Amino acid sequence: GAVVSQHPSRVxxxxxxxxxxxxxxxxxxxxxxFWYRQFPxxxxxxxxxxxxxxxxxxxxxxxxxxFLINHAxxxxxxxxxxxxxxxxxxxxxxxxxxxxxxxxxxxGQGTRLTVV
Amino acid sequence: GxxxxxxxxxxxxxxxDNSIINCAYSNSASDYFIWYKQESGKGPQFIIDIRSxxxxxxxxxxxxxxxxxxKHLSLQIAATQPGDSAVYFCAENTGGGNKLTFGTGTQxxxxx
Numbered sequence: 380g381a382v383v384s385q386h387p388s389r390v391x392x393x394x395x396x397x398x399x400x401x402x403x404x405x406x407x408x409x410x411x412x413f414w415y416r417q418f419p420x421x422x423x424x425x426x427x428x429x430x431x432x433x434x435x436x437x438x439x440x441x442x443x444x445x446f447l448i449n450h451a452x453x454x455x456x457x458x459x460x461x462x463x464x465x466x467x468x469x470x471x472x473x474x475x476x477x478x479x480x481x482x483x484x485x486x487g488q489g490t491r492l493t494v495v
Numbered sequence: 496g497x498x499x500x501x502x503x504x505x506x507x508x509x510x511x512d513n514s515i516i517n518c519a520y521s522n523s524a525s526d527y528f529i530w531y532k533q534e535s536g537k538g539p540q541f542i543i544d545i546r547s548x549x550x551x552x553x554x555x556x557x558x559x560x561x562x563x564x565x566k567h568l569s570l571q572i573a574a575t576q577p578g579d580s581a582v583y584f585c586a587e588n589t590g591g592g593n594k595l596t597f598g599t600g601t602q603x604x605x606x607x
Binding site for chain 2: 380383385411413415420421422423424425428470472474476479481483484485486487488489491
């Protein structure tokens with residue numbers, strides 16, 4: 380199947396700094412990518428839909444100024460956690476589909492963010 | 496739907512037994528469903544999918560059943576193996592949209 384690569388897999392940052400997470404579709408073009416957040420022992424919560432060449436669509440309750448999304452090309456979306464705080468520590472996962480319609484979404488390997 | 500504040504339910508089975516994992520979905524307009532397997536510290540992996548115009552689909556050792564009347568989805572794993580130990584999520588795709596909404600998830604533990 381299609382491959383989605385996420386980088387870094389783990390990051391530790393100091394409170395108040397910003398962290399950028401990259402999500403790449405390696406063998407297909409993705410006009411849309413999705414960013415999820417997952418707390419321990421819980422489900423994946425959709426944060427936003429990243430649209431190539433336009434603004435991201437954020438889910439209710441997700442601060443767009445806190446979680447900056449950029450989808451500058453058909454194979455790359457980035458999520459920047461700005462002014463990170465310990466409560467932002469979580470597992471962030473991106474996904475993409477290689478075509479429209481009834482088709483599975485492929486997921487990256489996730490990024491474990493720890494803010495100290 | 497979301498399960499903020501709740502812990503994952505756990506299903507324990509003996510190696511070689513069949514496993515049945517259940518999921519209740521919320522949106523009657525959902526037209527496509529996927530089961531994912533997630534191992535600790537990794538992203539979800541596709542297992543099997545089903546469209547809303549079907550009620551059963553079989554894969555290798557796995558079967559998905561869809562009951563639209565009661566908005567219920569199940570995943571059956573035959574001859575469960577230790578490598579099947581993981582968290583399993585159902586996800587629904589709402590018609591007209593392209594995003595997936597994940598269910599609560601079930602932790603499957605396979606005992607030797």
